[in-house]
Amino acid sequence: MQHLRILGLGIFALVAPTLAGTVDPLDLQDGDVIPGKYIVSLKPEIDVKVHLDWVTGVHRRSLARCKTVGLEKTYGFGAFNGYAGEFDDDTIAQILSNENVLSVEQDRVARLTSVTQQTNAPWGLESLSSRSPLANGDLRGHTYSYDSTAGEGTFAYVLDSGVLTNNSEFSGRAIKGYNTWDTEPFEDNFGHGTHVAGTIASNTYGVAKKATIIDVKVVRGLGYSTVAHVIDGINWVVNNATGTPGRAAKSVINMSLAFSPSTALNNAVDAASAMGILSVVGAGNDNALASTRSPASASTSLTVGAVHWNRTRASFSNYGSCVDIFAPGVDVASLWNVEGVESVNSGTSMSSPHVAGLALYLKGLEDGLDSPADTVARIKELATPDVVVDAGIGSPNLLAYNGIA
The missing domain is CATH 3.30.70.80 (Peptidase S8 propeptide/proteinase inhibitor I9)
Known part of the structure; x- marks a missing residue:
């Protein structure tokens, strides 16, 4: 369905x-x-x-x-x-x-961002593993090429509306972490968080198919949160990841969220980076400078803009010097909060988890990517340059690529 x-x-x-x-x-x-x-x-x-x-x-x-x-x-x-x-x-x-x-x-408030080949994959996965332009933007029918390590031994902390952790697509690799809402059930009633997690690490839709998802619920109901709850989520993640030897270097935070500029939120992201944990975030969906959003404007965040299958910047995607890279973000198929349901969503909320998954994929594949700065540098080094159409004033013209030969 x-x-x-x-x-x-x-x-x-x-x-x-x-x-x-x-x-x-x-x-x-x-x-x-x-x-x-x-x-x-x-x-x-x-x-x-x-x-x-x-x-x-x-x-x-x-x-x-x-x-x-x-x-x-x-x-x-x-x-x-x-x-x-x-x-x-x-x-x-x-x-x-x-x-x-x-x-x-x-x-x-926040209102709701060995080589193996997978056939019949979503277009976003083929885009991530191909230097060549895609022939079409069909939801399925594409080929995704990736190393079989597939992010094994890495961890994605998904700060979102919750995750359907028992979805069979995660094969037991998704676990409950922390619910910032004391009075809310630890479930995904919105679907957004499960969609994001599916793009990161599910069997069918995921970039890093062997990574572990850790559910950190900062959004309740149908898209309601506050800045305080998001910072609370980051606080828990840092203490959890640094409290487990070796985990911080193998972890990323994904935040498919965009706020007006917040000093506190940006400082929290930068403090997490200083502790060894990279935050991958959506650039925002205003067709404006990403510097007008947090955590997209945090100095250490890996900020992701959105493109169509034909490599044109999405009409809604933010742009500018705060953007680090572009990734698929239009008509992205992934999981929903009901077992067996495929959902097709658009937004920088969808481009961010493509790059979060890429970061975990590379951390599981290569040595020397323990620090956030090294991981960001490697992702930019691998990216396909000068192919994004209308990238926007001040944007780096880089399209995410996993480096597969």
């Missing part, structure tokens, strides 16, 4: 600019600000516990505290420390004036 779904915009979100000096908690013009909810980033090398005790005390003493929850989530990995919570105006004013605070953002 085939399920046709075109995600022209994918999952997206808007995040308020970093606040400085004063707070305007009632600026609801975009319709997605969560009143009273904030994300606070702390300066490095401070005593985090002392600060958290201080902010808890400030909130407790506030006359308006009964209307707000206070501290809800804390983050800590590498150079990134921070927290999220619901604070009244008096408390947030004191937080802004604290010398240990790097930035404060209003939280917002």
Whole structure:
């Protein structure tokens, strides 16, 4: 059975600019600000516990505290420390004036980014393993060539709506990791996360067919999330991957998500990279500069734009110097959140997992790709140059390729 779904915009979100000096908690013009909810980033090398005790005390003493929850989530990995919570105006004013605070953002919602040959493969897989242009964009009927190592021993942390981990297409290689939503079932009710995971590592649709999928649910319902939940997911991933010897170097994070610029989210991505974990992200679906989106604008993210089967940049795909590479992102067939259902989606949400899978494929095949920087450099080195039509002003004209001879 085939399920046709075109995600022209994918999952997206808007995040308020970093606040400085004063707070305007009632600026609801975009319709997605969560009143009273904030994300606070702390300066490095401070005593985090002392600060958290201080902010808890400030909130407790506030006359308006009964209307707000206070501290809800804390983050800590590498150079990134921070927290999220619901604070009244008096408390947030004191937080802004604290010398240990790097930035404060209003939280917002996110609404939904040996050689073996596989025959009858989706067009995106043939594109990834061919220097030559494709003859057509048929959903199936293509040939995917790849080394039989196929990403074995590598790990994809999929930050999304959840994954149907018991889908037979994963052959037991998909596991539950972390659900950032305490009150939500650890299931994929949207389908987006399962589609993304299928492109990374499923038997039929996957780039790295032997990689392990780790489900990190940051999106609930039919596409709702917040910046705070995404950072919470990254926080868990870093601590999980670095807590298992050798795993960080064999792991990637995939985020098929696009937000307006967020200092906190970009810093979290960069801190994860410093800990050895690469984040592969969609460029966004606005036909605009990718620098207007996070985490696409993070300095260490591997940012992926979308192309049609004929190598033309998708009309929705963001572009510019923040884009690192292009990959298939239009009419991409993959799994859905129902066993046996094939879904066809479009968006940079679909191009990102092609490259996440490619990163894992190469990590499983080659030595010397332990660091995010080395992995990104290798992917760019292998890419087919100067074939993307209308790549967009400032974009590198590179199309993802797996290097198969």
